[in-house]
Amino acid sequence: MDELKLYTYIAVFGTFGLYFAIAWWARAGSTSEFYVAGGGVHPILNGMAIGADWMSAASFISMAGLIAFLGYGGSVFLMGWTGGYVLLAMLLAPYLRKYGKFTVPEFIGDRYYSNVARVVAVLCLIIASLTYVIGQMKGVGVAFSRFLEVDYGLGLGIGMFVVWVYAVLGGMKGITYTQIAQYCVLIFAYTVPAVFISLHLTGNPIPQIGLGSTLSDGSGVYLLDKLDLVVTDLGFKEYTTAKLGSTLNMFMYTLSLMIGTAGLPHVIMRFFTVPSVKGARSSAGWALIFIAALYTVAPAVGAMARLNLMNTIQPAASETLEYEQRPQWFKNWETTGLLKFEDKNGDGKIQYVADKEKNEMVKVDRDIMVLANPEIANLPNWVIALVAAGGLAAALSTAAGLLLAIASSISHDLLKGVFRPEITERTELTASRVAMTVSILIAGYLGLNPPGFAAGTVALAFGLAASSIFPALMMGIFAKSIGSKAAVAGMLAGIGITLLYIFQHEGIMFIKGTAFLGDMARNWFFGIDPKAFGAVGAFVNFGVAFAVSRIINERPPETIQKMIEDIRIPSGSPAAAIGH
């Protein structure tokens, strides 16, 4: 066994052992502990757990790669996936915490006094969360197969088993404390290579400052200016100004990701675990700090990785890398098929240019940027091992949170809430564990046999959350006049229009060949990408709900009005709730 493999085994299985130990220590005994960790997690720790819950394999592995190739256009992910926490902190979290129940559909069902609303919310939650879990499972499988050279399926199985142990045993309590450990692992694994690379390129150890500094090669040129020059020389778009579609598309894309973030149930339910409304507000702040620690480093990782890649292939303007001279990491990634070279003009040199006819780097998968970054920068083996453990921590922590959201909505909302209200707490707890086990098996199966729609899952999850759950929750708190019919109509309209637009482009459930209205131009609605359509769905949801409410002149009953007034104030004693 070589050194790298040994280190990787130590890092990966060492962290797994840690997660098991924590799960055993924090196992859940009651439904309250299982769903919301007994409501007693300190805001700072909860913020850390939210950070790990939120930052998935996509944030850890894919985001910096996306930014590396999109440049300025990649900003939509940075702003979208952090700005949503501002909305959460101000518009949803404190009020939902005050309401003090276990799940998001439960609030929607109670607020709109309707089981139909509750079931619609459960369906959105399950589709959004399940599609999201598949992505995590795939990430686990890839990380195992690349770093430990075990079979993809076996890697997936190990990942499923680890999540199963601590999620089923510990519920929210076990998951929360495991996620705190996972956050520490992933942020360390993300930051260490970034610090090394920033130090190497600019002489400044802080990546956020390094990105705005001059290169340490003595030229006195700013890193970003150099990058702009290198990429435009080869015909690519200028790094710091390349847009993602039009300005309107970037606007809508950012807004959709923000609203979607605030509407994702597995994130919202984390705010039920803090002891108070005050705690819910500050938890959001701490979560955002811990998330920002990765999200402000990511643009530096992206830009520096791109520069390193370009410098490797084209060390100077007139000088191009000979294919035979390619470094070891290049060969490693070639064997995975994620990097591909085709000597089109037969000169034995690698021409990497924007022109598709002449470009010989026929495949540069964006996802390899973070994983290959330490190798490209010649960092020591233990750093590479750390990145593997960090990627797994990111994927596992998010998978666990999502699985809990699915399990609780099945056992608490569907079984206890709608079909079998008479079951005991014990039965509900068992049901929840069974539901979680089944969800893990389904997610594992789908990870092993990825359906065609795996690639489009993020669009679907965010689209659903943005167009249905966020508006329903927001109107539930801020618009007392919206009743059940208006809310259900709004949700259905929002989901309908969003799915219509996504499926019309990508096929029904992303199955190839079922895209309809094929003769329409792509992004025909004002140039908006289907992935950026959630915000439009949300506007439709709000519009339809208010219109229906006005037309049928529906007023929610007195008890609901009281309930809304009650959740708007933090104090919970009966004395404070009177006074009207």
Place this chain on the structure above:
Amino acid sequence: MDKHQSYWKANLRLMSICLSIWFVVSFLFGIILVEPLNNFHLGGYKLGFWFAQQGSIYTFVALVFFYSYRMNKLDKKFGVHEDEEK
């Protein structure tokens, strides 16, 4: 107007201030006005680019803590905070 309504009004006012700032740093500085702002520089960063990839995120963090701090004060001012009743 009763105490709870004034509290809610004050909350909404604070919220609209915070959300305006949220909008300005991300959508306005980071997207709509990015080109004019890019004429200015912050170290090696073009200013609009900096807002889109760094500045907006720092502002979001500050905003959430600012809101949380001010709301805790409002809770006390209107006597609707949690601690004393428990």
